[in-house]
Amino acid sequence: MKNSICKSRNIDQIKSGIHRTSKILSLTIGPRGKNIVIWNKIETPIILNDGTSIVNNLSNVNFNEHIGQYVIKEVVHNVNNSVGDGTSTTGILVGDLLQNGLSLINSGYRFQNMSEGLTKICYLLIQKINHIAWPLTKNDDILKIAINSTGGDVNLGNLLYQAFTKIGINGMINVETANSKYSSLVINAGFQFDRGYVSHKFINNFDTSSCEYDDCLVLVSDLELNTIDDAVMIMQAVMKAGKPLLLITEKIEKKPLITFINNYMKNKIQFVAVKIPSFGKYRKAVLQDISIATGAELLSKDKGNSFKQLQPSFFGSVKKCSVTRSSCTLIIKNKYKTSILRRIEFLENQLVENESTYETSFISERIAKMSGGVAIIQIGAHSDVELNDKLLRIEDAKNATFAALTKGVITGGATSFVHFSNLLQYYLMILQVIKEKIPLKLLINSLKKPAEHIIENSENNPYSIHRDLVTYPFEIGFDSNSNCITNLASEGVNDPSMLFFSSLNTLSKIAPVLLSVKMLLVKNKNIKLDITTTNKGVLKIPRLLNM
Template identity: 30%
Template sequence: MSKQIKYDADARKKIKSGIDQVANVVKGTLGPKGRNVILDKGFGTPTITNDGVSIAREIELEDKFENVGASLIKEVANKTNDTAGDGTTTSTVIAQALINEGLKYVETGINPVGIRRGMEDAKNDVINILKKNSKKLTSREEIAQVATISAENEEMGKMIAGVMEEVGKDGVITVEESQTFGISKEIVKGMNFSKGFISAYMITNAENQTAEVKEAPILVTDKKISSISEILPILEKLTKSGTKELVIIAEDLSGEALATLVVNKLRGVLNVLAIKAPEFGESKKDMLEDIAVLTGAQVISEEKGMKLETVELSDLGEAQKVISSKDDTTIIGGKGKKNKIDERVAQIKKLVEKSESSFDKTKLSKRMAKLAGGVAVIKVGAVTETEQTYLKHKMDDAL
């Protein structure tokens, strides 16, 4: 495919035009009197929003050179959204002003490098002034006030403040669409993951179709268990200690091992809840380590030179309660050491800061929340799909 090339003033003019076209649409939404924009995506119902980054992402210009400028200003909004989560319209307006003013001086023959250095110096001064004049939010009321302004909705503001108080500063809050009208919340305390019990014979609550054990030892391993001989030594040690319950979180549990455990449960000899390990590949290893830290267990892995046949009682973890359905599991009140949990949280926090992928950041943040406080889901429902999407965007912005 042939390439088109423009130089100097012609190139700058086209890039500026693309930047202005995007920024002029976005900046109309700025401030308390900002207007909404209707986005027609070519399918489904139109989206009504005043979120700068959502608007910028939908703009594609026909002129390829102008579209280069549009892409540059969209990157500004995207970076701001990834870093701060809000302020995308403000950053777009500032970027447009810096570019337009800078180009004026470039056209007069002033060295662009000098202009850039001046902007860098001024930027540092502005950041210092903003830091000096900033105020840290400490109370639930202050958080509610800020969230209310951003969401333009007092009910949403109060909901956000309440949820933030429940999950803590390291907790994760996500927003989902609801099938029912209004705004509701769901708080998951402890660690929750999307894998459930291996056999329906392990169900203890027929009404809810869940398996639940309390104050039980927890065996965590990355192995597939098929032979009962692999876990027989630890089962005998548990029986001698007077323990009649065990939770096993493993890659899989099948064959002779599963059949024996099910028979023992039905006879009332030993109640074992076997759960499939969450995630895949490297993510699975990370999650198993998280579970081990939370419960005070050791991950039994041949990579560490450990075998199931030699597991000791001290290698097992414990939690106040483990609840498992066919699809997911929640570990409540893990009894791991607080300093170990704090170290793990700090380690994940560093990975979040270093990550450049928004997808990876979200996954890491959720892992951190499951260890540190909890995960909250705010569900937004409305009469129409358009209104629901609008409210969801406002809630995302406020968060």
């Protein structure tokens, strides 16, 4: 049976859930933020400093408090998906505004005025962000933001910087666990796919157990090579060209394969064959990518082609090919760059239009391979606790650095929010519409909160520092590492402009929704939440210990 709940105490409980979640996030924010230990007496304690991971491990017995907690979780997840970093900053900002906004609405203020005012002000600030953001053009700036994004870890920041500089923003960066205690970077240059030679007889580099050719022809086909006649047609074309050949095809039957091997062993041809990469419906897409990257024309059964129709125009070429037992790497020629860029643009448009997680991942991987590089950051550590912390840091830093490279940066350390707050103070003085002044005052106060907690975590007085900051230009802020007011922009303490855009955009979208809530409809009083049960049957929230 449904229960209608519309008492003011329930609003207070929602605010309590928001406050508790924001309070936990405030402990972790900034370079000197504290760690949080999450323990439910059943599993091993987890030590975290990442906002997304922390809110994922929170739950609440009281349903009304759970609503407030859920809202902050959604905000954090939204920013994590779009930027990857700054989740605690956004959670604190939105949490403070929602708490004060709910108090005003509960006391009789019209939520329509609140909603319209917040939307208008956030739009103005977003326009300001677009105006003041600047691109990262120097390598030193990229290195600094990579180090800052990893929480000041110089080693991880350097690995991330090297990965971005070597493969670019269109490349793919994967994070893996290393087998050793030390972190390292592995770059897979060129177009690489996970298919090796069909026979070890084609090996010509016995030191690496691979087959390597320079200035190699490439023939791409989804046909099955069934007869010796087909093999002879291919070998005649290769011998006429006088170059090595990499054959990528569906299947080679035993007799034509033996024909290739015998002629290779007699030094009549330089040859290696691999099977088509990928599976199912994705095979054709990958074959088209390889054809474009190498300048080859795809021999396809859909076109009615056969090996008997083989012409010199069907062959593409690469600077170098290297084929091992399990992989094939192609170093692409520069003359195909224009075609590759057009293909990447086409794939990026597909990426924007696609909502499937798997499809998005597959298209992103294709873009990375077409761009010519995949970087693997292998994370090592001396303990599982350290490893878990490093993995969370590098994943956030990777996303934040990418956002900074693509959308630009503005002054970091939540200092920009403080300057935005000061800017809105002047706007408040000239504002004529009275109903917009209250939401403006709320936002002015909330914008200061992230920086306040950063300063508090560094054991300084936020109020005196804020009083000094309002007299300085936009690039000046408080550096928690050195405990002084300095030029953060010149020191490389910057944040992706996408973080501030995402924070304000999320605030303008989610605040009107929660502030317009008037009644709770509960289908069942005994709502089951993801919480811990002790031996006595008493429900408890996972314990949070401030380290």
